Amino acid sequence: MASEVTEAEYRQLANFLYAEADMLSEQQYPQWLTTLAEDLHYLIPVPKFVDEEGSRQIGIGNPYFDEDIVSMRLRLGLLSSSTTTTAENPRSLMTHIVSNIRVEAEGEGEYICRSCITIHRTRYTNKEPTAIAGRREDLIRRTDEGFQLVKRHVKLSQAIIMSPSLSFFF
Amino acid sequence: MRVNENFGPKDFDRLVDEENATASRLIFTDETIFKMEQEKVFAKAWLYVGHESEILNVGDYVTRQMATDPVILTRGEDGKAHVLHNACSHRGAIVCNKDSGNARGFTCPYHGWVFGLDGSLKATADDQSVYEGKVDFSTLNLKKTARVDSYAGLIFATWNDKAPDLGDYLGDARWYLDMYHNRTPGGMEIIGEPQRWIADANWKLGALNFGADGPHAVKVHGPVTVAAIGVPMSLVRESLTGSPSVSMGNGHNGIISQVPAEYHDQFPPYLGSHPDMVELYKKHLGPEQNQFLSYLLAGVQTMFPNFSSIQSLMAFDPMGMPVSFMNIRVWQPVSPTKTEIWNWFLVDKEAPEDFKRESMLSGIRSFSVGGTFDQDDSEAWSSITRGINGNIGQQGDVNFQMALAFRDKTIPDFPGPGRAYPSNYAEVTEFDVLLEWQKYMRS
Numbered sequence: 001m002a003s004e005v006t007e008a009e010y011r012q013l014a015n016f017l018y019a020e021a022d023m024l025s026e027q028q029y030p031q032w033l034t035t036l037a038e039d040l041h042y043l044i045p046v047p048k049f050v051d052e053e054g055s056r057q058i059g060i061g062n063p064y065f066d067e068d069i070v071s072m073r074l075r076l077g078l079l080s081s082s083t084t085t086t087a088e089n090p091r092s093l094m095t096h097i098v099s100n101i102r103v104e105a106e107g108e109g110e111y112i113c114r115s116c117i118t119i120h121r122t123r124y125t126n127k128e129p130t131a132i133a134g135r136r137e138d139l140i141r142r143t144d145e146g147f148q149l150v151k152r153h154v155k156l157s158q159a160i161i162m163s164p165s166l167s168f169f170f
Numbered sequence: 171m172r173v174n175e176n177f178g179p180k181d182f183d184r185l186v187d188e189e190n191a192t193a194s195r196l197i198f199t200d201e202t203i204f205k206m207e208q209e210k211v212f213a214k215a216w217l218y219v220g221h222e223s224e225i226l227n228v229g230d231y232v233t234r235q236m237a238t239d240p241v242i243l244t245r246g247e248d249g250k251a252h253v254l255h256n257a258c259s260h261r262g263a264i265v266c267n268k269d270s271g272n273a274r275g276f277t278c279p280y281h282g283w284v285f286g287l288d289g290s291l292k293a294t295a296d297d298q299s300v301y302e303g304k305v306d307f308s309t310l311n312l313k314k315t316a317r318v319d320s321y322a323g324l325i326f327a328t329w330n331d332k333a334p335d336l337g338d339y340l341g342d343a344r345w346y347l348d349m350y351h352n353r354t355p356g357g358m359e360i361i362g363e364p365q366r367w368i369a370d371a372n373w374k375l376g377a378l379n380f381g382a383d384g385p386h387a388v389k390v391h392g393p394v395t396v397a398a399i400g401v402p403m404s405l406v407r408e409s410l411t412g413s414p415s416v417s418m419g420n421g422h423n424g425i426i427s428q429v430p431a432e433y434h435d436q437f438p439p440y441l442g443s444h445p446d447m448v449e450l451y452k453k454h455l456g457p458e459q460n461q462f463l464s465y466l467l468a469g470v471q472t473m474f475p476n477f478s479s480i481q482s483l484m485a486f487d488p489m490g491m492p493v494s495f496m497n498i499r500v501w502q503p504v505s506p507t508k509t510e511i512w513n514w515f516l517v518d519k520e521a522p523e524d525f526k527r528e529s530m531l532s533g534i535r536s537f538s539v540g541g542t543f544d545q546d547d548s549e550a551w552s553s554i555t556r557g558i559n560g561n562i563g564q565q566g567d568v569n570f571q572m573a574l575a576f577r578d579k580t581i582p583d584f585p586g587p588g589r590a591y592p593s594n595y596a597e598v599t600e601f602d603v604l605l606e607w608q609k610y611m612r613s
Contacts, residue, residue, distance in 0.1 A: 054273050058362060062365055062514065062538070063534060066530075067535075087546050087548070125552040126556075160510065161366070
C-alpha cells in the first residue's frame with residue numbers, strides 16, 4: 001500500500017538517516033540502539049556473480065549479517081568496550097555517506113526508505129582507506145520516541161570484502 | 171639473511187629452526203619465498219576446492235581458486251567431480267566468469283571456444299577442418315588437475331601426478347575429519363555461498379592460527395566468549411590449558427578444547443547440537459570420538475597447507491542456550507602479505523531446517539568477516555604484517571618456544587590417533603604446520 005509522502009515527512013526521514021549515519025561513523029552504539037525497533041531484522045547478504053539462466057541457490061545462504069534486536073544488542077555491547085574488541089580498538093575512522101534517498105509511506109506510521117550508503121573507513125593497522133557501498137532498503141516506523149529502524153536490507157556492490165573485518169554497521 | 175631463487179634445502183633449515191622452535195619472519199613477507207611456495211607447496215599438495223553438496227547434479231559448477239590459479243569445480247556427465255583450470259586453452263581468457271551455476275559446458279567469451287564439463291574441447295572459433303589437420307586438438311582441452319578425490323564430503327584436488335592418494339595424504343587426520351564432518355549417515359551439507367575477504371597477512375598466519383594457536387584464544391576471544399555465553403574466564407583458560415593439541419601427521423594439526431568437568435552443568439552437551447543429531451553421532455561414531463564431542467568447547471584444525479575448520483558453539487541471546495556451528499575455510503595466498511579468506515558453514519544434512527538456520531546464525535555472528543571472533547583475528551594478523559615488515563623487523567624471528575617445554579610430553583594413552591600434547595597452549599602442533607611447510611620447501 002505504498003503512497004507518496006509530504007515534503008515535511010521526507011525531510012524528517014532524511015534527517016533521521018543523516019543523524020543515524022553520524023552515530024554509525026562515531027560508533028555511538030548506545031544511542032543508535034535506541035533507534036532500533038524490538039522487531040528489528042538487519043540483513044546483509046553476500047552478493048553473487050551469476051548467469052541468470054543457469055543460476056541456482058546453494059543452501060540457505062551465508063549472509064554477512066542476519067541480526068535481530070537481541071543479537072544486535074550483544075554485538076553493539078561488544079563493540080562498545082575496548083576490552084571486547086580487537087578490531088575496533090582503536091576505533092576505525094569512518095564517514096558514512098547517505099544519498100539517493102527515496103521515501104514511500106507504507107501503512108500507518110511506517111515508511112519504506114531507499115538510500116545508498118558509502119562507508120569510507122581507515123583502520124589503525126592499515127592507513128590506506130577502504131570504501132564499501134551498498135543500496136539500502138529500510139522499513140522505518142514513527143513512534144512516540146521518534147523514528148525507529150524496523151528492517152534494513154543492504155545490497156552490497158562488492159563480492160569480496162577488501163578489508164579484514166566488518167566490525168561496523170551500514 | 172637475504173632470500174633468492176637459488177635457495178636450497180639448507181637455507182630452509184635456517185628459515186625454520188626445528189631445534190629452537192622459531193622461524194624467520196621472512197616467511198611471512200618475502201616475495202621470493204611466496205613465489206617458491208606456489209611451485210613447491212601449492213602445485214604439490216592436495217588443496218580443498220569444494221564440497222560434494224555444492225555440486226549434486228550433473229552440470230552443477232562452482233568457481234574456485236587453487237592458490238593463485240582460478241579453477242572450475244564441476245559435476246560431469248560421468249557423475250564425477252572435475253577440476254578444470256579456468257583459462258581458455260586458446261588464449262587464456264577466463265572461460266567461466268560466474269560464482270556458481272548449472273551448465274552443459276563453458277563457452278569462452280573471447281573467441282567462443284566451447285568446453286565440456288570435463289574440460290574437453292567441443293568447438294573452436296571456426297570449424298576445426300579449417301586448421302587443415304595441422305593442429306592436434308586433443309592437446310587443447312582445459313587443463314585439469316592431476317587428481318580429484320573427496321573425503322567426508324570434502325573435495326580436494328592436486329596438480330601433482332605423483333601425489334599420494336588423498337586417503338594416505340590425510341592419514342590419521344581422517345579420524346578427526348570423521349568426528350566433525352562424517353557423523354551422520356547423510357554427512358554434511360554446505361549452508362550457502364562462501365564469504366570472502368582480504369586480510370593484510372600471509373596465508374600461513376591463518377593456517378598456523380587454526381593449527382592451532384591456543385594462547386591467543388584467551389587474549390583475543392576470551393572476553394567475547396565470557397560476554398556472549400556468560401561463562402567465567404577461568405573456564406576458557408582451564409579449557410585451553412587442560413585440553414589436548416594433536417599432531418595428526420603430514421602437517422595436519424589441531425586442538426580439541428574440552429569443557430572442564432566442573433563446568434559441565436553450565437554447558438549443553440554436544441555443543442548444543444540438535445538432539446536428533448546427537449543420537450546419530452552416537453551410532454555413527456566410535457566411543458572415543460563421542461567422548462571428545464560430548465563436552466567440546468572448540469575443535470580447531472588445519473589440513474596442510476591451507477584448509478582449516480572449526481567446530482564450536484556460540485550464543486547471541488543471553489537468555490538462550492549456545493548453538494553449535496561448523497565452519498570451514500581456505501587461506502588463499504594472493505601476495506606475501508595478502509590472503510583471500512574463503513569461509514563457509516556446514517550442517518548435518520538430517521538436521522531440521524530451523525536448526526540449520528540457528529546454526530548458520532551462530533556461525534556468521536562469530537566466525538565470518540562480520541563475526542565477532544574473526545574481526546579480531548584478522549586484525550591481529552594484519553598487525554603482524556605491519557610489525558615485521560621493516561628492516562629491523564625482518565631480521566627477527568617468530569617464536570613457538572612453548573614447544574620446547576611440551577614437545578616431549580606426549581599423552582601416552584591418548585584415545586585418538588596421532589601425537590597428542592596435554593595443553594592447547596603447547597605451540598607444538600602450530601609449529602608442526604611450519605615443519606611440514608619446510609619439508610615441502612626443501613624438496
